[in-house]
Amino acid sequence: MSACIQDLKAMLGEERVVTDEAVLRLYDGFNRSYEKSFGVCMTVPPVAIVFVESTQEISQVLRYCNEHRINVIPRAGASSAEGLLETWVEGSVVVDCTRMNKLLELDTYNMMATVQCGYPLEELERQANQHKLTTGHSPQSRPLAMMGGLVATRSIGQFSTYYGGIEDMVCGLEAVMADGRIVRIRNVPRRSAGPDLRHLFLGSEGGIGLITEVTVKLFPYYPEHMWMGGYIVDNIDIGFAAIRDVMVEGYKPAVIRLYDKSDMDHNFGSVKLKEQEAFMFFTAEGPQEISQGTGAGIDRVARRHGARYIGTQAVEHWMEHRNDLCKTVGAEETDRRHRETQVFYATLEISASWSDIVKIYRDVMANVPGKIENLVMLGGHVSHSYINGTNIYFVYQLKMNAPETSEQEQMALIRAICDEVIKYPTGGVVHHHGMGKQRVCYARQEHGSSYCLMEELKRTFDPNQILNRGVLLSKE
Numbered sequence: 001m002s003a004c005i006q007d008l009k010a011m012l013g014e015e016r017v018v019t020d021e022a023v024l025r026l027y028d029g030f031n032r033s034y035e036k037s038f039g040v041c042m043t044v045p046p047v048a049i050v051f052v053e054s055t056q057e058i059s060q061v062l063r064y065c066n067e068h069r070i071n072v073i074p075r076a077g078a079s080s081a082e083g084l085l086e087t088w089v090e091g092s093v094v095v096d097c098t099r100m101n102k103l104l105e106l107d108t109y110n111m112m113a114t115v116q117c118g119y120p121l122e123e124l125e126r127q128a129n130q131h132k133l134t135t136g137h138s139p140q141s142r143p144l145a146m147m148g149g150l151v152a153t154r155s156i157g158q159f160s161t162y163y164g165g166i167e168d169m170v171c172g173l174e175a176v177m178a179d180g181r182i183v184r185i186r187n188v189p190r191r192s193a194g195p196d197l198r199h200l201f202l203g204s205e206g207g208i209g210l211i212t213e214v215t216v217k218l219f220p221y222y223p224e225h226m227w228m229g230g231y232i233v234d235n236i237d238i239g240f241a242a243i244r245d246v247m248v249e250g251y252k253p254a255v256i257r258l259y260d261k262s263d264m265d266h267n268f269g270s271v272k273l274k275e276q277e278a279f280m281f282f283t284a285e286g287p288q289e290i291s292q293g294t295g296a297g298i299d300r301v302a303r304r305h306g307a308r309y310i311g312t313q314a315v316e317h318w319m320e321h322r323n324d325l326c327k328t329v330g331a332e333e334t335d336r337r338h339r340e341t342q343v344f345y346a347t348l349e350i351s352a353s354w355s356d357i358v359k360i361y362r363d364v365m366a367n368v369p370g371k372i373e374n375l376v377m378l379g380g381h382v383s384h385s386y387i388n389g390t391n392i393y394f395v396y397q398l399k400m401n402a403p404e405t406s407e408q409e410q411m412a413l414i415r416a417i418c419d420e421v422i423k424y425p426t427g428g429v430v431h432h433h434g435m436g437k438q439r440v441c442y443a444r445q446e447h448g449s450s451y452c453l454m455e456e457l458k459r460t461f462d463p464n465q466i467l468n469r470g471v472l473l474s475k476e
């Protein structure tokens with residue numbers, strides 16, 4: 001490997017190939033945060049992080065790594081979880097895209113913005129807002145995530161019911177394939193020219209190619225017209241039924257969220273629920289006629305289900321603090337809390353049809369606590385809804401036995417939940433974080449008889465398996 005590192009240094013310059021051990025141990029960002037709090041590192045660190053600055057350089061680096069069979073992990077904002085950035089093979093190189101951070105075009109007439117893969121989403125949103133436009137993309141990780149990573153994880157934002165997920169926003173992109181070829185998917189509004197090649201890269205988890213440029217849609221922005229409303233319902237089943245009716249009757253809220261009591265007590269101290277109660281809230285956006293009309297429709301549906309309107313205070317609180325969790329990522333306070341309490345907090349997002357989701361929620365809440373002896377909290381909320389179903393973000397706390405075993409302890413919980421999900425015909429074990437290396441063990445079951453196509457994709461586009469080994473395909 002030392003010869004390879006010398007070659008990479010010759011290619012990019014000494015300063016852009018980092019081999020400092022302390023830096024390498026922290027390379028995978030948010031992943032394994034519990035272990036890291038104790039100074040433990042159970043993965044094999046990469047041998048180098050290389051900072052690339054152009055598509056041509058990425059092409060050179062990938063061609064070199066392909067020839068020498070070096071595993072490459074693309075990295076952007078490093079906010080992903082699920083082990084997406086972890087190294088599974090020795091001698092891996094992280095290709096850091098954060099210096100690919102240019103805004104290439106903000107086209108306010110054709111409503112598209114083109115950026116390099118390391119452009120921060122928060123900055124793009126700020127630029128768009130200056131023109132009274134929005135990207136419509138607002139994941140909780142907005143202050144951390146970058147455009148290449150957002151595409152590669154098939155991310156989704158908090159206002160998704162109105163604007164869609166990243167797959168509804170990407171117009172075109174440029175990428176470098178494992179062998180160094182540079183490909184571009186042009187920004188055509190819609191095309192019927194065979195399968196949609198954008199989808200090769202959406203959710204590719206760094207395992208198909210390295211995305212270098214992304215063009216996304218822009219939307220008009222009317223924050224002053226936002227409608228919001230918060231409601232308490234007698235139980236979560238009523239909440240599921242109400243949000244289903246909102247969607248099925250044809251309304252397009254921006255935000256729909258439904259919290260059970262455990263999640264509520266953890267996240268929203270301001271609203272106190274009785275044992276079986278649930279809290280739901282909605283926002284509506286767009287030109288005034290649309291947002292106010294949508295709001296009126298939502299209110300009518302909610303009250304028909306017996307929901308009690310509690311005003312907008314809790315919703316405003318959520319709007320203001322909705323991304324605060326980002327401040328805890330990598331923070332000394334989080335590390336201290338881990339060391340003092342041995343309690344680790346995490347989430348797991350799944351999805352299913354309207355009829356299966358209710359059963360999945362019940363099964364998880366009934367069966368998982370009995371299987372996981374160190375579970376101290378389990379709850380859930382809905383945050384992304386569709387006409388044919390919705391998601392649940394399960395939230396949990398585990399009292400870890402030891403940092404060295406914390407990954408296995410978390411995996412036991414992940415398996416316990418996913419086993420309850422996958423047994424339903426419409427249960428999907430990953431709604432938007434990507435399978436990463438944690439949930440990839442479910443890839444065969446998730447894809448069923450179409451899993452062979454994923455194997456073919458990987459064989460075709462990365463025959464030497466140099467791109468983020470461990471993602472997309474189940475480890476045998």
Ligand SMILES: Cc1cc2nc3c(=O)[nH]c(=O)nc-3n(C[C@H](O)[C@H](O)[C@H](O)COP(=O)(O)OP(=O)(O)OC[C@H]3O[C@@H](n4cnc5c(N)ncnc54)[C@H](O)[C@@H]3O)c2cc1C
Nearest residue numbers: 076077078079080139140141146148149150155156206211
């Ligand atoms: C507090 C918090 C809240 C979150 N909330 C949400 C949420 O609301 N919605 C959501 O969808 N996700 C959420 N996430 C998960 C995560 O932030 C997103 O998945 C985000 O898209 C990752 O972007 P990133 O730039 O940080 O990518 P990274 O973490 O750097 O990388 C993510 C994956 O993409 C690959 N990759 C990175 N750059 C490229 C590239 N240029 N080309 C090809 N592959 C690449 C990596 O190899 C890796 O597999 C959250 C995470 C945190 C920590």
